[in-house]
Amino acid sequence: MQDFTFSALHREEYFDRLSQEEFDILVIGGGITGAGIALDAVSRGLRVALVEKNDFAWGTSSRSTKLIHGGLRYLKQLEIRLVREVGLERAIVHHNARHVVLPERMLLPIVDGGSLGKMMSSLGLWVYDYLANVEKEERRKMLSKVETEAAEPLLRTDILKAGGLYYEYRTDDARLTIETLKTAVAHGAVALNYCQATAFNFAEDADNGGISRTTVRDTVSQKDYIIKSKYVVNAAGPWVDTLRAIDTEGVQGKRLHLTKGVHIVVPRERLNLAQSAYFDVLPDKRMCFAIPRLGVTYIGTTDTNYTGDVNTPQAEYADVAYILEATNAMFPDVKLTANDVISTWAGLRPLVHQDGKSPSELSRKDEIFVSTSGLISIAGGKLTGYRKMAERVVDLVCKKMKRSRICLTANLRVAGADFDSSEEFEQFLNLRAQSLKDLGIAPAAVIALGQRYGSNLDWIIEKAYALSAETESRADAFLLAEIEYAVAFEMVQTLSDFLIRRTGRLYFERPAISQNYPHIAELMAKTLAWSPSQKAEYLQDFEAEFARVMAWQEIEK
Numbered sequence: 345m346q347d348f349t350f351s352a353l354h355r356e357e358y359f360d361r362l363s364q365e366e367f368d369i370l371v372i373g374g375g376i377t378g379a380g381i382a383l384d385a386v387s388r389g390l391r392v393a394l395v396e397k398n399d400f401a402w403g404t405s406s407r408s409t410k411l412i413h414g415g416l417r418y419l420k421q422l423e424i425r426l427v428r429e430v431g432l433e434r435a436i437v438h439h440n441a442r443h444v445v446l447p448e449r450m451l452l453p454i455v456d457g458g459s460l461g462k463m464m465s466s467l468g469l470w471v472y473d474y475l476a477n478v479e480k481e482e483r484r485k486m487l488s489k490v491e492t493e494a495a496e497p498l499l500r501t502d503i504l505k506a507g508g509l510y511y512e513y514r515t516d517d518a519r520l521t522i523e524t525l526k527t528a529v530a531h532g533a534v535a536l537n538y539c540q541a542t543a544f545n546f547a548e549d550a551d552n553g554g555i556s557r558t559t560v561r562d563t564v565s566q567k568d569y570i571i572k573s574k575y576v577v578n579a580a581g582p583w584v585d586t587l588r589a590i591d592t593e594g595v596q597g598k599r600l601h602l603t604k605g606v607h608i609v610v611p612r613e614r615l616n617l618a619q620s621a622y623f624d625v626l627p628d629k630r631m632c633f634a635i636p637r638l639g640v641t642y643i644g645t646t647d648t649n650y651t652g653d654v655n656t657p658q659a660e661y662a663d664v665a666y667i668l669e670a671t672n673a674m675f676p677d678v679k680l681t682a683n684d685v686i687s688t689w690a691g692l693r694p695l696v697h698q699d700g701k702s703p704s705e706l707s708r709k710d711e712i713f714v715s716t717s718g719l720i721s722i723a724g725g726k727l728t729g730y731r732k733m734a735e736r737v738v739d740l741v742c743k744k745m746k747r748s749r750i751c752l753t754a755n756l757r758v759a760g761a762d763f764d765s766s767e768e769f770e771q772f773l774n775l776r777a778q779s780l781k782d783l784g785i786a787p788a789a790v791i792a793l794g795q796r797y798g799s800n801l802d803w804i805i806e807k808a809y810a811l812s813a814e815t816e817s818r819a820d821a822f823l824l825a826e827i828e829y830a831v832a833f834e835m836v837q838t839l840s841d842f843l844i845r846r847t848g849r850l851y852f853e854r855p856a857i858s859q860n861y862p863h864i865a866e867l868m869a870k871t872l873a874w875s876p877s878q879k880a881e882y883l884q885d886f887e888a889e890f891a892r893v894m895a896w897q898e899i900e901k
C-alpha cells in the first residue's frame with residue numbers, strides 16, 4: 345500500500361521545494377508524456393520537477409479512446425516499425441500497470457466495401473500478432489460469417505463476409521497518467537498541478553553546467569516562482585508550439601498539426617455488444633471503436649483538422665451525427681439517435697505536420713525538437729508508446745549531461761500495480777468483491793474501484809470501515825474514503841479533478857452524478873478545507889464541464 349503523500353494540502357511545501365532546489369530536468373506538461381518522462385528520469389537518479397498548468401491529464405491524456413493498442417490501422421499505412429514498437433510496448437505497459445491496463449477482446453467484422461478484405465485482415469492480424477509478440481492465448485482467431493454473427497448478433501448481416509477476434513488493451517488514460525506520476529513522486533520527483541510555465545531564461549551553456557530559470561505561476565494563489573534546472577523538457581501536447589513560441593527561437597522548422605477526435609457515450613442497454621468492436625465507417629474508409637465499459641458503451645472517434653481554441657475542444661452536432669450514422673450502419677437494429685447520447689468527450693491529437701496529408705494519414709510517430717536556446721520539445725506519439733518516448737527524451741538528456749544511465753522503466757510497476765499476473769489481480773478483485781458483498785456493496789462496484797486503484801483499494805476499504813460509523817450508508821463511507829484517498833495521494837484540488845480525471849464519472853456515470861455532485865462537493869469542501877468562494881468556484885467550474893459535454897446539441901457546424 346502507498347506510503348507517501350501527494351496532496352493539495354501540502355502545495356506550499358512543494359512550492360518551497362520547487363523554488364529552492366536545483367533540478368536536472370524540469371518537465372512542462374502533466375499528461376502521459378510528461379508523467380512518463382518524469383518517472384523515467386527520476387528512476388535513473390536525476391532530480392526532476394514537473395509542472396502542469398491545469399490538472400494532471402487535463403489535456404489529451406484524459407480524452408483518448410483509452411486503448412493501449414498496437415495500432416492495426418498503422419499496418420494498413422505500412423508503418424511497420426511503429427506497429428512493432430507500440431505492439432511490444434503494449435505488453436510492457438500491461439505488465440507494469442495490470443490494474444489499469446486490461447486485456448480487451450475485440451471483434452473486427454469484415455464487410456463488403458470495408459477497408460480490409462478477408463485475406464488481408466487475416467494476414468494483417470497475423471502480422472500484428474507476430475510484430476507485437478502476442479501471447480498464445482491472445483492471438484487472433486479468424487471467424488466464418490456464421491461464427492461472426494454468433495459472436496455479435498447485433499451486426500449487420502447483408503454485407504458481412506467474416507470476422508476476426510483479437511486482443512487489445514483497455515485503459516483509463518487519466519488514471520494511467522496519475523499512477524505513473526504518483527510513482528515518479530514516490531521516487532522523489534516534485535510534481536505540481538495548477539502551475540503554469542510562463543517564461544524561460546535559458547542558460548548559455550546548459551551542457552557544461554549552466555542553469556536555466558523558468559518562471560511558473562501557481563494559478564491557485566497567483567504567485568510566481570522561478571525553477572532552476574539544467575534542462576527544460578516541453579511535453580505540453582497540443583500546447584507544444586505555444587511554449588515554443590515563448591522561447592527566443594519561436595516556432596521554426598517542424599510544427600504541430602492538431603486534429604480533433606470525439607467520442608460519444610450511450611447506455612449499455614442501447615448498444616449491448618458482446619465484446620468491443622473495431623468496425624468500418626463505410627463511406628470514408630475510416631474505422632471506429634465501440635467499447636462497452638461499466639454501464640455504458642462508448643464509440644469513436646472522429647479525426648478532423650482543428651484550428652479552434654486549444655483549451656476548449658468539444659463535440660459538435662456533426663461529430664455526434666457522424667458517429668451515430670457509422671454505428672447504425674454497422675448495427676442497424678440498434679437505431680441509435682441523438683437522444684441516446686448521455687455524454688461525450690473531445691480531444692486534440694498533437695501530431696507533427698506533414699504537407700498534403702489528411703488528418704487520418706498523418707503519422708502518429710513522435711519527434712523530438714531541440715531549439716538553439718536548449719528547449720527540448722516532444723510531439724506526436726501515442727498513449728501506448730509513452731514509455732518509449734520518455735526513454736528517448738531522457739537518453740538525450742543523459743547524453744547531454746555526459747552521464748550513462750540505463751533506462752529502468754521496462755520493469756518498473758506503477759503505483760497500485762502490485763500483481764505478478766492477471767490471475768493474481770483477478771483473484772485480488774474477487775476476494776474483495778466477495779467479502780464486501782456480505783456488507784451490501786455490489787461486486788461490480790468493488791471491481792470498478794479495484795480497476796481504478798489496484799492494490800491501493802485496500803487503503804480505501806480500511807478507511808471506509810473506519811468511516812462507516814459517521815456516514816449514513818456503506819456506499820457513502822466508500823465515497824468519502826475514495827475522496828480522502830484522492831486528496832491524500834492523488835493531488836486532487838477541485839471537484840472536476842475528482843469527477844473527471846481521477847474517476848471518469850463525468851463520462852461514464854453522468855446521469856448518476858447529476859444527482860449527487862453537490863453532495864460530493866460538500867464532502868470535498870470539508871476534506872480540503874475550501875473557503876466558501878473556492879467551493880462556489882469549483883462547483884461552477886464543474887457545472888460548466890457538465891454542460892459542455894452535451895453542448896453539441898446546440899452547436900450546428
Ligand code: FAD
Pocket residue numbers: 372373374375376377378395396397398399400401402403404405406407408409410411412413539540541542579580581582583587603604605606645690691692693694724725726727728729
Ligand atoms: P497532453 O495529455 O495534452 O498533456 C499536455 C499537458 O501540458 C496538458 O495537460 C496541458 O495542460 C499542459 N500544459 C500546456 N501548457 C503548459 C504550460 N505552459 N505549463 C504547464 N503545463 C502546460 N493513443 C493511444 O495510444 N491509444 C488510444 O486509444 C488513443 N486514442 C486517442 C483518441 C483521441 C480522440 C485523441 C485525441 C488521441 C488519442 N491517442 C491515443 C493519442 C494520445 O491520447 C496522445 O498521444 C497523448 O494523450 C498525448 O499526451 P501528452 O502528454 O503529450 O499531451
